[in-house]
Amino acid sequence: FGSAGSSGSDSVKIGFVLPFSGTYSFLGESIVNGVKLRLDEQLDGEIDGRTVEYVRKDTGADPATGASITQEFLQSENVDFIVGPVSSAVAGAMKPEIASSGSAIWLNANAGNFKLVQDNCTKYHFRTSFNTWQTSAPLASYINDNIADNVVLSYANYTFGQQSKNLFREEFEKVGGSVVDEIGAPLGTSDYSSFLQEIENSGADAVFSFFAGSDAVNYIKQFSSFGLNEKMTQTGSGFLLSADTLQAQGTAALGMYSLLHYTPTKQTDRNQAFVDAYSSQYDTTPNVYACQGYDSALAAELAVTEAGGTETDPMVSSLAGAELDSPRGYFKFKSSTHDPVMDMDIRQVVEADGGVQNEVVETLTQVEGPTWGCNL
Amino acid sequence: MAIEGIAKTALLGVEMGMTLVLVTVGLTLIFGMMDVINFAHGSLYMLGAYFGLTVVTVTGNWWAALLVAPLLVGLLGGLIEYLSIRPLYGRNPLYHILLTFGFAIMLHGLVTEIWGGQVQNIATPSLLEGSVDLVLFSYPLFRLFLLGVSIAVTAALWVAMRRSDFGIVMRASAHDSEMVDALGTDVKRVFTAVFVLGSILAGLAGVLLGTSRAVDPGMAASIIIQAFAIVVIGGLGSYRGAVVGAFVVGMLNAFGPTFAPQFTDALLYLLMAAVLLVKPAGLFGTPEGA
Amino acid sequence: MTVLDIDDVDTYYGPSHVLHDVSLRVERDEIVALIGRNGAGKTTTLRSIMGVTPPKDGAIRLHGDDVHGLSPNEIRRRGISWTPEDRRVFPDLTVAENLQIASRVTADPSNAGHGTSFTVDEIYDSFERLDERRDQRAGTMSGGEQQMLAIARSLVGPPVEVLALDEPSEGLAPQIVDDVRAMIEELNERGMTILLVEQNAHLALELADRAYVLETGHIELTAPATELLNDQDVLETYLGVR
Amino acid sequence: MSVKDIVGRHFSARQQTDVLSGRVRVGLFVAGVVAVLFAPFAQAVHPFWMDLATHMFIFALFALSLDFVFGYAGLLSFGHAAMFGAGGYATALLIQNATTSALVVLPMAVLVGAAVAALIGWLSVSARGIYFAMLTLAFAQLFYTVVFNDIPAMLLGLEAVTNGDNGLVGITALTLFGVDTGSLMAYYYLSLAMLGGMLALVTRLANSPFGRVMQAIRENEDRVAFIGYDVDRYKIVAFTISGGMAGLAGGLWVPFNSTATTAMLHWTTSGELIVMTLLGGMGTLWGPIAGAFLVVFLEDSLSAIGNWEIYLGIVYIVIVIFAPRGLAGIFRTVRSNPDPRVLLSKARSALATYREKVFS
Amino acid sequence: MATPLLALDSVTKEFGSIRAVDEVTLDIPESEVTAVIGPNGAGKTTLFNLITGRYELTDGQIELRGERIDQLEPQDIVQQGLARSFQITNFFPDLTALENVRLAAQAQRTGLTPGALLQHYDDQSETREAARDVLKRLDLLDIAEEQAGSLAHGQQRHLEIGIALACDPDLLVMDEPTAGMSPDETVETRELVEDLAEDITIVIIEHDMDVVMRVADRLAVIENGSLLTVGPPSVVREDERVQQAYLGGETA
């Protein structure tokens, strides 16, 4: 059991609903690191004179566990903020708990499913991460203009992959491109070779993909080992080629394009300061999850300071429409959805000393997604 | 599909199947001999990859990893057998499920603790980079190497099992190890040897596949059920079954996405169910209790 | 010369004490019978000797060397071979493979070669049925056939100094029992010392030189076999032969 | 006359050979009383203990369902997640679209679980031992892919039925006679009552003529046919009953978490269930309940630590090596030698046996 | 002549190239004891396996009271009144002796009904009494509550018969009931068979000639799968072929 009792008026309590075991544990830890970098290191564990307390529990990848931890944090731990989760499925299970309780702000530090906003959107939900539209659709016109007017889509066959692929397809067809074929591979596929053959057979000039984690590594490594990188241009949502997988993908990823809201190598002063602070604290470069964690901390900081306390409704009001000084560049919570409005980077993988890295080739400013009927 | 397409897919199937053999052989040998349902086998495979990763990082030499990592896994497998499975002989083999499940969980946590949860990969040795032109199509050299090693190991083991009485001792021990002992064979030593051999093979598969695939703590869970399915399809304890089963599943993996793209993840289980409904003890197994 | 010397052996199955200070001695080239009612501890005595159920106390010496505490495989390789009760053939293995399990074993250096053993070919020469059925799965053989296989299996492998037979005549047709009798005599002539456990007291006593009578884990008496064969009292009290 | 005497007399009128002997029944009765009194106590001290306890009850019920076929009839099912999930999804869909009445929903969960089990059982009984386990695993995994890919929606032309990997969320609480069971305490008592009722039912089944046949099948399946029983039919019936209970556990689990997710159907759920059963002591009915309690407790209390699986794994390994019959075995040893010195020497001899087995 | 209780008509069983049972035609008349003898591996047990439904016939047919039973499952054959005991003891070692027998008695009385699911087994007084009667007849009543697996060998062999008996058979087939018994136990078993023969038809496989000669009304000799001869013991034992094939030196 965690420490019982409610947080006093002079403390801010944050509950981490994140995976600390299993495949996603690395993401969970990165988010926690990001949060703690801001609150513990830069603010000495205090927001506006209130001590920050944490509770954490492991969701694994199981939505039911996520829901029950959320319940416990809300009812028994009396947390002021919930930070998490990693997976959209877990987020779906958490949402009804948070919406009906209304006793804490939910800083959604990674789950991108746009449906969280579409169906019964709740004002307690603030996305410090992204939504699926933002990490897929905006790449469409860039590809159509600069790379190819026909693509084949490949994706991990689960909600997130399907959403990314559908949103991209819609946008790509809207800007005049054509989609030759779609190829879905089961989540967790370790050998993509026969899917790759299908991709090759499609004859498209470019591929747009959604894969993440170990799937992304397997897919990219095998894509290049079968020589497809010489026949077509690989593009994708930023998770395909993010900082945490890029090391493992290595030179196989060279020349590939992706779209994401945070790039550690981005040459801005704000980012440089963040990277330096993070690196000196944790001995490793930050990734997008760490940035999302960091921004969650910024949001908590802003909410408590502006509202002058941890009352939920005043904090909601102070966050809606507020801007954060995020390492990713421009960041604002859109008033109608509480989704971020932010800069998105189109990056290409290039060689760097001792490996490869993403280089920003173009930044799309203040990218705003649809509202999906949500009007808070 | 064009002829070169079919040929290439078939080669892919053979390659995927033969590579799986490295994992399934250990599993089936261990089961066949000791009735041990080894849930930790996937973890040994995973350790092969991580040990390989570390050896490559330290020495910078992939070939050293190929040699050293499997031996380390073998050593660890031997320790596991010696310290925890050995005291359980003679007990209901169902308890091995609990034991090896415990190891699988523990090793998963341990690997995450030591190497971290992020996805890694063993860099392909420069000697094996690139592709080979096979007239109809070109094929990655590393994968051909993988295929070659798997075939060589499979064949060597097959010959060794035929030449020696190993296979017979194994099957006899599964049924009545006390009697095998009383007839003059040191069953415990053979058991340990089998476990070590199975571990070495799993470790070898770990290094090889850790080079062509992602290395992460989830790799154990993702291979173990597939490996079980193969072993069951072939018939528990049957070496031939493990090879044929892996081959069939390799083909299924290769041709599945072409012919049944919507159902690729169900195919393995459909196959397993179909085989067991027709042959309740797998393709080459002998029914339990018969 | 004493080949096998069992001294004050105590054996337990878990908490239950089955053999109480059992001592017996087998001289070279003897046939010694161990008889007694069901549950007297005959099988347990053989299991103790083989190290399958190691005794808690006492000594077991094979021409002077203590083998107590060695594992069954070491004991076999030193020259004691055992045909268990209930056959215990490997049902999934063929006849040939059942024999191979035993024949593959090499002798321990201390197995001085006083004993003898059979090659697999010799077995096939003497057991016609096994020869015909080399590739049949042992589990599908008839009861009697399995019994033959079990005996045959204990005759191959490292030289057998002492052969411990547990109820070899069980389930055999009368004619085959005659064959077994002849075979035991022949084995003995070939140089195997034989420790024979039998329900069929007549058979055992006709074959044996000496006999021990076991009753609830104690050695009750020992005497030359011919003497016992004619002692109706003893036969009735300890063996239930009416 | 003490309570214990009355209880003991009432429960131990039958023979010693009954499943759950008189002594164990007394113990269970006392445990039941403690459980009933626990809720008000928890309410005062730390209400979330009730949440944890409810979690334990539901998994205990689930483990009980497995022990009935596995420990009792010798059928190792590696596919119980299918029935758990079927009951759970049926519950979620009913609550979302039809009614929240527990009197309708829970019986339906039982029926759906039983129907799935009947099908899987019917298809699997011809296989034995591990092959049976693997066949049930195959069907359960097929079921998992059906739900994960939302095949029902595809077939019915709807947008979503199972809602794929996102699962069904925001499931509201059950009502019982018009009363909402959403509070921690109400659900605590509901689950406890279900567990108690099912334990009584399973005990009854185990001690019935039918239960004896199941036990005989576990011991010597071959002979059972030769005394005149249709073995396959008995197995299917047992599997179906067990599936109904697993369905009930799923039906309780879903409103408890307000979600129905694919994780309920995944093979790891079946695997964890087997672990609970073995850890507790299979074939004792109450052992697996204790096993479920322990696993749920450990997972909950360890999960605040990083990489807590290391410790959980070690606990499993140590228990299986040193406590051959699981928690039930430990408990029996403690009960028969309450003297701590005797226990200490037992523990020492267990260590000695271990050393002997390893190093001899 | 009235229809025999059991009629075998050119019953044949092949295992690959082995003809284990070769065109055996044999009638088993009601209320007699028929002993089946023959060398090891002659096909006796296989014949029993065919009669009781464990194996499928390669050829021929089997009738019980004029009705074919060779297509039935083992459990259905038992329900028709034909039970067997096994050559190798084959019961439920962890259950008590009484439960072993009661299970068999129950099979004849209780189907798979809701009642059988929810009743307490001990409340089935008819089944319990039937089981106790069987144990009494076998003189096993005083070990009724002991675990079958812990019984002495001879008692286990008797229990093996008891289980078959509790199936309430009209025809009981017994495979080597005296196997592994001591001389006095063998005598007891012989007396038991004689007692059972009073009201049940029996077919018995036995290698102990003493037992065979005393209990059997008829002898059927099988060699190499075929029926060599059938007839009264006194006639058969003088048959030269039988002496050669089977009895060896034991004719005395």
Ligand SMILES: Nc1ncnc2c1ncn2[C@@H]1O[C@H](COP(=O)(O)OP(=O)(O)OP(=O)(O)O)[C@@H](O)[C@H]1O
């Ligand atoms: N595994 C065992 N566990 C517990 N007790 C056993 C075990 N095996 C045998 N016993 C007991 O040990 C005693 C001696 O048994 P043993 O088998 O040695 O007798 P035996 O003389 O060979 O009898 P038989 O003539 O029936 O073969 C018996 O009382 C028996 O019940």
Ligand SMILES: Nc1ncnc2c1ncn2[C@@H]1O[C@H](COP(=O)(O)OP(=O)(O)OP(=O)(O)O)[C@@H](O)[C@H]1O
């Ligand atoms: N499933 C089988 N496959 C192959 N051969 C078999 C099978 N079952 C029996 N046999 C063979 O058929 C023959 C008859 O066997 P059976 O068991 O009927 O003999 P039996 O007369 O009962 O002998 P015993 O007196 O030794 O028990 C034997 O040679 C045996 O090896």
Ligand SMILES: [Mg+2]
């Ligand atoms: Mg004996």
Ligand SMILES: [Mg+2]
């Ligand atoms: Mg026979």
